[in-house]
Amino acid sequence: MPAADGLNSDGTSAWLDWRPSTPEQRTQFGDQLVADVQQLFDQVTDADFSVSLSDISNGAIGLLDEVATGKISGEEDWWSHTDLTDFAANVDGASVAFGNVQKLAAQSDEGAKLAEEIETQFDALERVLAQYGSIEAGFTPYDQLTDAQRKQLSDAVNALAEPLSQLTSTVLGL
Amino acid sequence: MTEPDATPTPDASFSRRGLLGLAAAGGIGAVAGLAAGAAIASAPDATGGTPASARYPFFGEHQAGITTPAQDRLHFAAFDLAPDATRDDLASLLADWTEAAARLTQGLEVGEAGAVGGSPYAPPDDTGEALGLPASGLTITFGFGPTLFGTADGVDRFRLAARRPAALEPLPRFSGDALVPERSGGDLCIQACADDPQVAVHAIRNLSRIAFGRAMLRWSQLGFGRTSSTSTSQTTPRNLFGFKDGTANIKAEEPDAVAEHVWVSREQGPEWLVGGSYLVARRIRMIIESWDRVQLAEQEALFGRTKGEGGPMSGGGEFAAIDLAATARDGSPVIARDAHVRLAHPETNGGIRLLRRGYNFVDGNDALGRLDAGLFFLSFQNDPEHFVTVQRSLASDGLNEYLKHVGSAVFAIPPGAHEGDSIGDTLLN
Secondary structure, three states, X not given: OOOOXXXXXXXXXXXXXXXXXXXXXXXXXXXXXXXXXXXXXXHHHOOOOOOOHHHHHHHHHHHHHXXXXXXXXXXXXXXXXXXXXXXXXXHHHHHHHHHHHHHHHOOOHHXXXXXXXXXXXXXXXXXXXXXXXXXXXXXXXXXXXXXHHHHHHHHHHHHHHHHHOOHHHHHHOO | OOOOOOOOOOOOOOOHHHHHHHHXXXXXXXXXXXXXXXXXXXXXXXXXXXXXOOOOOOOOOOOOOOOOOOOOEEEEEEEEEOOOOOHHHHHHHHHHHHHHHHHHOOOOOOOOOOOOOOOOOOOOOOOOOOOOOOOOOOEEEEEEOHHHHOOOOOOOOOXXXXXXXXXXXXXXXXXXXXXXXXXXXXXXXEEEEEOOHHHHHHHHHHHHHHHOOOEEEEEEEEEOEEOOOOOOOXXXXXXXXXXXXXXXXXXXXXXXXXXXXXXXXXXXXXXXXXXXXXXXXXXEEEOHHHHXXXXXXHHHHHHOEOOOOOOEOOOOOOOOOOOOOOEOOOOOEOOOOOOHHHHHOHHHHOOOOOEEOOEEEEEEEOOOOOEEEEEEEEEEEOOHHHHHHHXXXXXXXXXXXXXXXXXXXXXXXXXXXXXOOOOOHHHHO
């Protein structure tokens, strides 16, 4: 996505630059964020906008990979500890993307088995996440989770990510 | 690795010696009741190891990786079943693991599509790091922990409580134990041994991947140097104390001793475990920095063997019988009362012998700048109580000052599977 700098500035500036932002800088980041979201909205609602099947299934895979590499370790939101909110948002996004191609994937017997397994594992992961809150009500700060609780989340992510990684090939039938 | 082939033939990397070994294995494979591992040991190389091209059959009366001549490298892994796993999940996992292990041990990729032969839109079947490597003597051995038959709080997750062998209990606490729960126990275990570390790691990595959603890795251990010989064709290796270890180990060439001490007999039972064994795993940290400051004479006295040749302090070469009764002129025992060989000796333990198959490990260092080094002790015996007896005898071992047991596990090792069956069929069906 071009010109999306504003979307990430809040988090990354804290990493790259230890000085707190000035009110002017924050105003600037905020303005940029609004502009980026507007640009994203315009692009996806444009009459010419299209996505391929593999964009969708790869999107689902990518969203879950982000969880497995960045969020499960707690390193992405080192300062705010809001990892579980991001985590849940990614899982929601992956679930929506999967829902869009689920019927298509399930056309073959093998595909139907895969889709069923993915659905089961989405449910299992959502149950583990629900122990710690919801996107609406907020989640337990990630630094308050024990290693055993983090491992339980990680195990559920792996259990979903493994069948999900087969989705694109199954949807495309290639 | 080579492509799947109904009748595997040696590839170009096979040595002449390896070819002879395979021929021998093929011929003897048909003889029922003979340990497959022992069969191929007819092709040792000059250093007493096995050629990189050695291939051991996966299927057979007993699982491979027990009397098989100890390979140079180890990757051991313990797994827990997923919290919501069912008995069907366990059965399907063991079937999938069996199929994969049968291929991997023959030097094949984990699935037919392999690392590069599948869909470009799917992740490769095989992770690929063993492409081009020979089987390297890989053996894969599976085991079942006590928790598979019922959790600590009595939950019978897989309807197996009634089939639990009476002898399969968590090990008691021993003096010197400093066990870390995260390095101990497990519902299932896999011992992967090979002469190439990459091949052993490749096996555990791909088997872990197959398990995702059904079972997850609990702990794992790499070992880099075998500390025991399990065949008379092998030279006796050294542990990280610098001493030859396992001189008096049970060898594959002693079928009577193997039958008496290693395999679970029909009389011992239970029926599903006949032809199997029990595996004890202990991660024993050695405080090697302190050990290295001990004078040579004291080191030898603590072991009861010479450091050079490894002969007993009572006299003779490495394989000389140990004379525990020998006394010095002043009447004191030549082999000290707290010497390791005395306390571990069958004579001291009512004739008990263990088949030891341990490995050296160094996992970096601790916060004090000491090497996190030691012995990953593995022993096979037909009753875990045999290990318990020896370990209790070792309570007064002079070496304990330099040892700390940090990990512990016990597993029932089911018998081997016949082609077309899966490991664990005797338990589940």
